[in-house]
Amino acid sequence: MTGGNRKDRTFLDRLPLPERTFVTDALRTETVGGMVLLAAATAALVWANTPLSSAYESIRDFHFGIDALGLDLSVAHWTADGLLAIFFFVAGAELKRELVVGELRHRRTAVLPVIAAVCGMAVPALLYGLVATSRGGTWNGWAVPMATDIAFALGVLAVIDTHLPSALRAFLLTLAIVDDLGAILVIAVFYTSTISFPALIGAALGLGLFFHLHTRRCVHGWYWYLPLALVIWGLTHASGVHATVAGVAMGLLLRVAKDGERGRRPAEHIAHLVRPLSAGVAIPLFALFAAGVSVSGDTFGDVVSNPEPLGVAVGLAAGKVLGIFGGSYLAVRFTGARLSRDLVWADVLAVAMLAGIGFTVSLLIGELVYPSPEDLEHIKAAVLLGSLASALLACVLLRARNSKYRRLYEEENLDVNADGIPDIYQRHTAAPDAPSRNRPRHGGDSGTPSTRER
Incomplete structure (x- = not known):
C-alpha cells in the first residue's frame, strides 16, 4: 500500500518488511481465531435448531452479576458488553499502531485504503436505506451492514486454503480496523439514549489515570491495569455509553514508542498478548450466544419479505x-496511482466481497437497534444470509486466482540463505529507475521511532 510521490504511488504494493512481519503475526492469530469462530457460529446454529434449543435459550438468557452496581446481566449481555470490550481493546491498539508507525501514518499510504474503507461503510448504509424505505421500512438498521469481520474472513480463507498475498491481507486488515473505529463511533453517538454524567466523568478520570500510568510514568505490570480497566469498563457501562467504547479508548491510549528498557513497542506487545484471548475466546463466545437463530424456509422467507432484514442482507452482500x-477504483483513478503490477482488479473485487462478511459487529449493532426478539431474529438471519453470500462469492474468485497467489506467496517467503529475511527484501539493483518492487523497502519504513510516536 505504499508508493513514492504522486505519479508513482502504487496501490497494494509489497509491504515494507517490518509492516509485513507485524501483519503476518497479527493475522496468524486471527486466522486460528477465525476457525474457532466458525466452529462457534456453527455450534450455535445447530444448537438453536435441535430439540435442545430451549436449553440454549435458557443459558443465553440466564442472569448473574451484582445487581447493586447495575451489572445483573444475561450471559448474552455479558459476552456482548464484556467480552467484546476485549475485542475492541485490541482494535484500538492496532489502530493506534497503524496511525503512529504503520501504513496509516503517511497520507500517501493511508488515503487509498481509508477511502476504500469509508466507502465500504457508507454505501452499505445507503443501500440499506434505499432497499428498506422503498419497501415501506425505516432507516433504523442502517449501521448493521457497515462492519467487516476480519476473524470470520480469515477463517474462510483458511477453509478454502488460499495463499492471499500479504498486501491483500493487510488491505483486508486495514478495512477491518477502520470499520471497527466507525462501528464504535456509531455505537457511542447513535445508540446512547441516556447518559449518567457522574459515571461518565468517573470513566474519563479512570482513562486519564490509565494514560498517566502507562504513557507518562511507564508503569509496568498487569496487576496495575487490570483492576483499573475493570473500573473504567464498569463506569462506562453505568454511564449509559456502550461498554465496548471503554475497550477501544484504552487501546488508543497505549504507548507506541519503543520501551527504553525492553526495546519493544508496548502497544504491539500488549496486543500480541491479548489477541489470542480476543480471537480465541471473546469473539467465539459472543458468536455462540448471538448466532443461534432458528433456520427454516420461513426464516429466510421473512428476510426477503421484510424491508429491514432485506436491507441488511443486500447491504452486506452488495x-x-x-x-x-x-x-478503491475511484481513489486510484483520481489520485494518479496505479495498481500493483502483481495484482489485477479482480483481486480487489474478491477482497471487497470477502469484506461483506460482517458477522460479529453487525450482530452487536443489530442487538442494539432491535430489542424485540422477533425483529432481532430476522436481523440475525439477514446478517448470516448476507455474510454467507459474500463468503461464497469471494471464495469463487479467490480459488480461481489461487495459483497466482501461491506463486506470489512463495516468492514473498523464499529465504535461500536462511537468515530470517525473505530474499525479495534483499534484492539490490544498480539501475536508479528499476521498478520499486525490486528494491528493499527499508529506511523510513524500517520501524525506527519518529518524533510523532507516543
Whole structure:
C-alpha cells in the first residue's frame, strides 16, 4: 500500500518488511481465531435448531452479576458488553499502531485504503436505506451492514486454503480496523439514549489515570491495569455509553514508542498478548450466544419479505463490494496511482466481497437497534444470509486466482540463505529507475521511532 510521490504511488504494493512481519503475526492469530469462530457460529446454529434449543435459550438468557452496581446481566449481555470490550481493546491498539508507525501514518499510504474503507461503510448504509424505505421500512438498521469481520474472513480463507498475498491481507486488515473505529463511533453517538454524567466523568478520570500510568510514568505490570480497566469498563457501562467504547479508548491510549528498557513497542506487545484471548475466546463466545437463530424456509422467507432484514442482507452482500471496490477504483483513478503490477482488479473485487462478511459487529449493532426478539431474529438471519453470500462469492474468485497467489506467496517467503529475511527484501539493483518492487523497502519504513510516536 505504499508508493513514492504522486505519479508513482502504487496501490497494494509489497509491504515494507517490518509492516509485513507485524501483519503476518497479527493475522496468524486471527486466522486460528477465525476457525474457532466458525466452529462457534456453527455450534450455535445447530444448537438453536435441535430439540435442545430451549436449553440454549435458557443459558443465553440466564442472569448473574451484582445487581447493586447495575451489572445483573444475561450471559448474552455479558459476552456482548464484556467480552467484546476485549475485542475492541485490541482494535484500538492496532489502530493506534497503524496511525503512529504503520501504513496509516503517511497520507500517501493511508488515503487509498481509508477511502476504500469509508466507502465500504457508507454505501452499505445507503443501500440499506434505499432497499428498506422503498419497501415501506425505516432507516433504523442502517449501521448493521457497515462492519467487516476480519476473524470470520480469515477463517474462510483458511477453509478454502488460499495463499492471499500479504498486501491483500493487510488491505483486508486495514478495512477491518477502520470499520471497527466507525462501528464504535456509531455505537457511542447513535445508540446512547441516556447518559449518567457522574459515571461518565468517573470513566474519563479512570482513562486519564490509565494514560498517566502507562504513557507518562511507564508503569509496568498487569496487576496495575487490570483492576483499573475493570473500573473504567464498569463506569462506562453505568454511564449509559456502550461498554465496548471503554475497550477501544484504552487501546488508543497505549504507548507506541519503543520501551527504553525492553526495546519493544508496548502497544504491539500488549496486543500480541491479548489477541489470542480476543480471537480465541471473546469473539467465539459472543458468536455462540448471538448466532443461534432458528433456520427454516420461513426464516429466510421473512428476510426477503421484510424491508429491514432485506436491507441488511443486500447491504452486506452488495453494498460492501460496491463501496470498497468502487472506492478503491475511484481513489486510484483520481489520485494518479496505479495498481500493483502483481495484482489485477479482480483481486480487489474478491477482497471487497470477502469484506461483506460482517458477522460479529453487525450482530452487536443489530442487538442494539432491535430489542424485540422477533425483529432481532430476522436481523440475525439477514446478517448470516448476507455474510454467507459474500463468503461464497469471494471464495469463487479467490480459488480461481489461487495459483497466482501461491506463486506470489512463495516468492514473498523464499529465504535461500536462511537468515530470517525473505530474499525479495534483499534484492539490490544498480539501475536508479528499476521498478520499486525490486528494491528493499527499508529506511523510513524500517520501524525506527519518529518524533510523532507516543
